[in-house]
Amino acid sequence: MSGGRAVTVSLRAMSAGDGYRYLTASVAVADGPRDRSLPLAEYYAKTGTPPGRWLGGGLAALGLEPGDVVTEDQMARLLGAGRDPVTGDALGQAFPQYKRREERVGARVASLDGGLGTEQRASAVQRIEQEEASRPTRRAVAGFDLTFSAPKSVSVWWALAPPEVRERIVAAHHAAIGDVVELMEREVAATRAGRAGVVQLDVDGLIATAFDHYDSRTGDPQLHTHVVIANKVCTTSDGKWRSLDSRPVHHALVALSERYNAALADRLSADLGVQWEQRTRGADRNPAWEIAGVPDELVKAFSSRSRSIDTETDRLVADYRATHGVGPTPAIVIKLRQQATLATRPGKTQHPLAELTSRWADRARSLLGFDPAWLRPPTGSPEVIEELPAEAVEGYALVVLDHVSEKRSTWTRWNLHAEATRQTMHLRFATPHARNHAIEQLVEAAERASLRVTPPETAVPAELQRPDGTGRLRPKHATRYTSHALLAAEDRLLDRGRTASPRLANQPVVASGSGLSQDQLAAVAGIATSGRQLDLLIGPAGAGKTTTLAALRQTWEHTHGAGSVIGLAPSAAAAQVLADDLGIATENTAKWTHEHLHGRRRFRPGQLVIVDEASLASTRTLDLITGHAEQRRAKVLLVGDPHQLGAVGAGGALGLLARDRPDHPRLTQIHRFHHHWERHATQRLRDGDPAVIDTYREHGRIHDGATDHMLEQAYLAWRNDLVDGHTSVLIAADNDQVTTLNRRARLDRQANGDVSAQLGVPLRDGTAASAGDWILTRRNRRTLQASDGRWVRNGDRWTVTATHTDGSLTAHRPDQPAATVRIPADYAARHVDLGYAITVHRAQGSTVDTAHTIATPAMTREQLYVALTRGRSANHVYTATDQPTAEPHLGPAATPGDAVLARILSRHGAARSAHEVIADEQARWNTAAQLAAEHEAIGATQSQASDATTRALRQRSRLLEQHGDKALRSAIEQQPWIRHLNPPPTDPERRRTWWAHARAIATYRDRHRITDHTPLGQDPGNKSHPDRREAVRALRVLQRRDAGRRRRPTPTQIARTPSGPTM
Structure with missing residues (x-):
């Protein structure tokens, strides 16, 4: 049974210092004594929230017990200073202290050359100030705030229930949190030791505080608890205090959220007999599990x-x-x-x-x-289970694997864990242990059915192994998997992309005076004559793909006849745009797939099937389309850009195919933008070059500030462009921002008389629409046709002309007033939004005069690139620097706008194919840096004389030598640093010695990613480190002769070295 994903646990890093005070500021009785059994009801009449309580198995080392009250002083010691909350003693190393921006500027200015002139110095100081202003101020991480929020129906029921029921709901909420904390301590919590933290060690539990809160920032009921996990843990093996390894916490977050939901459901059903049901949450969100009987209208009213x-x-x-x-x-x-x-408006003070x-x-x-005090969800005696039957385990595991592989190309144990919990959410387990056991069974079965892509570990001595036999040199549960089916689908796509057939090769025919650029002409000719069954057309935003396709259609139909070119696209709206642009028959890929699987869609021999926006198509879909085309002797052309938005499901195929075939047809000249600088800047943006931020700022395209201010500025700029007669798009970072901007636009248009002030028709997003409003339909409805004969599509824009008392509305297409449609009330309420602002996913594929985008740190490079390439004349970005959260008491952490944009450009969001992940995993665990760290960690074990340890050290030494040989060969061919060494001796033995020393230098460079032209690069300040010392010694040996008499080695000399490339 499929379960919907509703993430109810969020994660936020907490800074050292006073970062904890947002939790203690609202406490009603902060430091007073409290019996641990005192019910929450005792605080109902007090202003503020209850005091925090201690959680976690790590409390024993501090003399604390779970449930003890947290005091302000204890928070200050532990989370403010990283010390023992009771005694104030140090817990390992103190939190690092980072320089403030003013201190960094002062230090750099003080180091400027004293010989600089006045103007030169002023220019240098200005540059330093600008550079430092773009860098966020680093702060030590004191802990991690995991906020557990009950599902909305639970919060609403809790808010309206009698006091005794409230207490039982809170108790179930607390117990579910306890279940998750126990799971974290068992499977997630760890610390790191050794160079680069290469060794992952067990810890004696977590140290955490829990603070209950009642409401959201909008004053609605929201039962939630902030569980702050301290960034201090006690290592089991040696008793040392170290930092928590936060990587597994991030990786497991969704699974922890799903476990909380399931644990809460089990406990509420067991104690209060409630039933659960799935409820839809709109077109772009999965269903959520809510308490049956709590009315949806009540939930929405409090949402x-x-x-x-x-x-x-x-x-x-x-x-x-x-x-x-x-x-x-x-x-x-x-x-x-x-x-x-x-x-x-909710009050600003505590109530x-x-x-x-x-x-x-x-x-x-x-x-x-009626009086909600008597609100009671239907109760009963839900069936509970102790254990899943063996046949059920295998069945559920296959469903879990199918769902995970549909969503992603590769996965980890935590992805399987989250999906296993979703798939069993409808089941009520008798105990937490019973659910834990069932989930573990499903995950292990799904792992067995998966294909491991992470390379196996090399030999690890027993001292560095976990009880289950896995090595501590790899993080727990870090193995990545894929499926045989997905890998086979990628293999088939690669084969089809490499296969040519004479019957699919045409002579290019492009009409004279076509106006095509050279790259467009070359692309048309290459595609038409390649004979490939599967071809590509890759081009950046604004490169004229539509113009190129129009010429290609002319060429193809000249040989194969009219109607021999058809189109597919991942969305119905994109398919319609392709049909309008090229004048061909089109369909969306989901509909085509459905029809084809039922025998109602077949390609014809000689057809050219254009798949537009192919980066958005899943690997499974492309495999099915190209496989059928191969059978029918048709040709498929994938059109798109791997640097733009990717597939929602398992994707990455377009990028894989493009990288597999370096000579694929591509468009390089950008035509869309009016300003020449922007044509070049978008290319750098596409590549993720952070220096391009300066270019956009120099041309006035970047604006930054608090989120509310940025929303206002983007909205006003967009509105003014419309008033001036420009076409413009307003792009928001998420659906909540879209709704906020839509409401603002509707209100303004009502004030201007452009939208009726009469009562509006309710829409899906909680807004309303009246005559004059712009709306967006969100679901394909082929039975709902406009007067132009075209049916209503997901993504279509409309202008409302009338609303009706039954909740329906009449609208027309923006550019076709005569193309009207009557939208029924049920469709409007479930599948229609206001259409003023949109997300970046809806913006892809559009071209307007100007674009105005609100950017937040959660964006990816691909999203920013798409957003900043929609406008011909101008593309503006409004960067939110306060990183707002859902809580009013979480203070904003201001980050310079340029730093936010640089962070966005560094974050890849495009899906990667399984083949690419396999290559990445092979490289990740076999880098020189990783191997050297492992070698050092193994050498530091107490069992250095054992055969296992000796074998493990020798394996890594051999691998490091291979890395060094490869790096040295690369240096000989193309790196200038090699010219700083003495030439190799003529004596064979001395030549081997020369190669060994040069390899040590090359290995050091490779290990530390040095690109400097000098052999060892800049001094890293850690001369005492063993590998640095070894490299320095090697360099001294190879530079012993007098510098004035030394002859630099030539590649020919080095190539003759016995241990060199010719061996």
Whole structure:
């Protein structure tokens, strides 16, 4: 049974110093004594939240017990200074202290050459200040805040239930958190030791604090708990205090979230008998599990303050109409909205829970029409299970593997763990142990059915092995897997891309005066004459792919006849654009796949099948399309850009094919942008060059500040462009921002009289639409046709012309007023949004005059590249520097705008194929740096004389020598540093010695990624490190002769060295 993903556990790093104070500031009784058995109800009448409590198995080392009250002083010692919360003693190394920006600037200015002139010095100081302003100030990490938020129906029920039921809900919430913490201590918590933290060690549990909070930043009920895990752990093997290895925490986060949901459901069902059901959450979100019987309208009413504002505004408008007999003017609507905003604004001060629950009860009573204190979800005796039957384990494991492989090309144990929990969410287990055991069974079965892509470990001595036999030189659960089926699909795609057939080779025919650029002409000719069954057309944004395809269609049809070119695209909207641009029959890939599997779609011999936006197509889909084309003797052309957005499911095929065939047809000249500088800048943006940020800033395209200010600035710039007659797109970072901007645009257009002030039709996103509004349909509905004969597609834009009392609305296409459609009420309420702002995924493929994008740190390089290449005349980015969170008490951590953009450019979001991940995994675990760190860690063990240790050291020594030989050969061929060495001696034995010393230098360079032209590069400040000392000694040996008389070695001389490349 498929389960929906609703991530209810979030992760945030907490800075040392006063980073913890957002938790203690709201506590009602911070340092007073409290009995651990004191119920939460004791704090209902107090202003603020309950004190924190201690959690975790690591408390024993500190003399604390789970459930003890956390005091302000203890938080200051542990999370503020990294010390023992009770005694104040040091817990290992102190938190590092990083220089503030002013200190960094001062130090660099002080080191400037004293001989600089006044203007030169001023210029240097300005450059330093600019560079440092773009760098975020580093802060030591004191801990990690895992926030556990109950599902919305649970929070609503808790808010409205009688006190005794509230207590039982909170108890289940706390117990579910405890289950997750135990899972973390068993499978996640670890520390690192050795060079670069190469050895992962077990720890004696976690040290954590838990703070309960009641409401969201909008004042809605939201039962949630901040569990702050200290970045201090005690190592089991030697008792030393070290930092927590945070990598596994990040990797396991989704699985931990799923486990919390399941554990909470089990406990609430066992204690209160509740039933659970899946509920849809819109087109772009998976279903969520909620308590059956808690009305959806009640959940939605408590889910967004903006919805509350809309509801209150509509009520005020209705009252105005009833009082005055006519609807309010646009100006009065503005005033009514302002009144609604004030009426629904949550207070800035803390309130007793008793006061909050009273308010929530009043809101619920007005909505439901009865006293919510008597609200009871249906109860019963849900069936519980102790253990899954063996046949059920195998069945569930196959479903788990199928779902995971559909979503991603490779996966880890934690991906399987999360999916296994989702697939069993409908089952109620008798105990936490029973669920743990079942999930472990499913994960292990799914692992057995997967194909391991991470290379096996080389020999590891027993001292560096875990009890299960795995080596501590690899992080626990770090192995990556794929499936035989997916790898085979990629192999078939590669084979088809390499296969040519004379019957698919044409003579290019391009009409004279076509206006094509040289790269476009070459692409048309290359595709038409290659004879390949599977061909590519790769080009950056704005390179004229549509123009090229139009010429290709002409060429292909000249040989194969009219109608011999057809098109496919991952979305119905993109397929329609392709049809309009090329005048060919098109379909979306999902529909084609469905029809083909039912025998209703077949290609014809000689057809050219153009798959547009191919980076968005999954590997499975492309394999099916190209496989059928191969059988039918048709040709497939994949069109797109691997540097733009990738597939939602397992993808990366377009990039794999492009890299496998370096001579693939490509477009290089960019035509879209009016400004020449922007044509070059977008190429650098595509490649992730952070220096391009300066170029955009120099041309006034970058704006940065607080999120609210950036939303305002982007909106105003977009609106002004529209007023000036430009086509423009407003791109938001996420759906919440889209909704915020949509509401703002609707309100402004109502004030201007462009949108009716009459009561609107409710839409999917919680907004409403009236005559004059722009809307976006979000689901394909082939039975819903407009007057132009075209059906309603996901992604279509419309302008509302009328709303109707039954909740339906009439709209027309923006560029075709005569193309109207009547959209039913159920479709409008479930699949229609306001259409002013969009996400970057909806922006891909569009071209406008100007584009205005709000950027946040969560974006990827591909998203930023797509967003900043939509506008012909201008593309502006508005960078949020405050990194807002969902909590008002989490203070903003300001980051310079350029640093945010640089971070975005460093984050790849494109899907990678299984073949590429295999290559990456092979390289990752066999780098010189990794092998050297492993060699050092093994050499430091106490069993140095054992056969296993000797064997492990020899293996890594051989591998390091191979790395050094390879690096030295590369240096001989193309790196200038080799010219700084003495020439190799003529004596064979001395030549072998020369090669060994030169290899030591090459290995050092490879290990530390040195690219300097001098042999050892800049002094890293760690001269005492063994490999640095070895490299220095080797260099001295190879530079012993007098510098004035030394002859540099030539490649020919080196090539004759016995241990060199000719051996």
